[in-house]
Amino acid sequence: MKTVRRLLYRDILSSFALVMAGFLGLFFFVDFIDDLDRFQRLGLGVGLALWSCALKLPGRFYELMPIAVLIGTIFSLARLAQSSEFTILRTGGLGPQRALGLLSTLALGFAALAFVMGDYVNPWADRQAQLLKSRASGGVTNAAGAWMKDRDGDYSYAVHVGRAKANGVMEEVLILEFDPKGAMATRLTAKEATVDPGGRWQLQNVRLMQWSRAPTPLGRLTGRTTDAPNPDSPQDKLADNPTVRELLLPQYSWQSQLPAGVVSAAVQPTWNMSTLELYRYTRHLSSQEQSSQQPEIQFWRKAFYPFACMVMVALALPFAYLHFRAGGISVKVFGGIMLGISFVVLNAVAGHLGMLRDWTPWLVASVPSLLYLGISMAAFWWLVRFR
Structure with a gap:
């Protein structure tokens, strides 16, 4: 059985490597042609274009x-x-159950290789590609912006990040604080901000507006600052409306309940997140009563994606029992x-329909794989039983 296993695995792995090498070579060439002109216009050279295309290969x-x-x-x-050769192996004792077990x-x-590539190698390569891309776009990696919600006791917060850089710095930050009655208590804007692993935001160039109807003199948000503002400071300006206080601060510290991983997940595309990052992000959205369908x-x-590789092997197994001389x-x-291509298309279409129809997410992700696995096993049983 070791000889049979070695024969099958070596032949399948060599064929897989040949097919993958052909695909990767084709896409590398297309990506290089696409990036070359853009990198040359920015004066970054051919070498960085090649490195950018190489970082896309894990994805x-x-x-x-x-x-x-x-x-x-x-x-x-x-x-x-x-x-x-497969007929000889069957004659030598390679029954359907053993063949199914080997494959x-x-x-x-x-499946294990797909998991490692999707959760470890690809996110790392994508972060490196984002760093390289930021050099070509002035440091900005995500200009779409993101909204997040936070809560601390009876107070709630709406946080918006305008842009994010590859080095973790966020720009055009807006934080709105609402009191227990739902009225706005504090409005804070900052040009830049960073978040440490403990969830503490370090904000730079802050403009803070506080409404006097808040139950505390400076509200819960302003109460978190490490450097409390001086009410007699020249920067403490009284607005035209005497119930509003405006403060200009060079630095500001805010302890948020948002973990750094959730903040990072909110400002980056979901397709390059790891499975654990996606899980934490969806749990946060659900706890804050935000839409988490997508x-x-x-x-x-992503969780079922390694299972798709197993489905592909199952789809290929019946071809070993076909009589190709006919x-x-x-x-x-x-x-x-x-x-196999129809499986990929159905998987993509099911995801879009699931978002439109608000279907159960785990069913949307699992039904295509289970359907094609059933088709492959039915074809395998029919060929073994009747052919």
């Missing part, structure tokens, strides 16, 4: 892995079936590849 690898697993496994098993172990290896679907899709191998292999 491409992660995206293309199910398709590469399917094509590589189909090509390997179909070739073994055409040359009658299941290999599928688990593919990040929850993204979380479950028809062209290329047509049957092409049909299997189109079946």
Whole structure:
């Protein structure tokens, strides 16, 4: 059995590596052509363009892995079936259950590789790519902005970040504090801010407006400052409305209940988050009664993504039991590849429909994989039983 395992694994892995290398080479060339002109206009040179494209390869690898697993496994098993090598293995004692067990172990290896690439390698490479991109865009990596909610006892906060830099600095920060009755107590704006691991915000160039109807002299938000403002300071300006106090502070410290990971997740795209970061972000949105449908679907899709590699191996297994002498191998292999592409398309369409129809996120992410796994197992059973 060790010889059979070595034969199958070596053939499938070599085919997978060949297919993946072809895909990565194609996408690297396309990305390089796309980035070369932009980097040259900024005077950054060809070397940085090459490095930028290289940092995109882990993400491409992660995206293309199910398709590469399917094509590589189909090509390997179909070739073994055409040359009658698989038939000889079956005659030598490789029954359907043993064949399924051998490929299941290999599928688990593919799933583990997809998990490592998606949760560790790709996020790291994406952060490095964002740092490189920030050099070309003046330091800004996310100009879309993000809203977050926070709560401390009876007080609630609405936090908006206008832009985020690759080094963790946030720009154009707005914090609105609401008292227990829902009335605005404090409005704070800052040009820049950073968040430490404990959730403490360090803000720079702060403009703070405080309404006197707040139950405390400076409100709970202003009460968190490490350097309390002096009411007699020249920067303490009385607005035209005597019930409003305006303060200008060079530095300000605010202890938030928002973890640094949640803040980072809110200002970066969800597709490059790890599974754990997505989980924490969705739990925070749910606890703050914010809409979490999209990040929850993204979380479950990422959690089930390694399982998709196992489904691709299962889809390829029936091709080992086809009689390729009765028809062209290329047509049957092409049909299997189109079946795998249809799985990817259905997975993407299900995600969009789930957001539009407000379906249960884990069902949206799991149903395509379970459906195609059932189709592959039914085809495998029918070929073994009747062919």
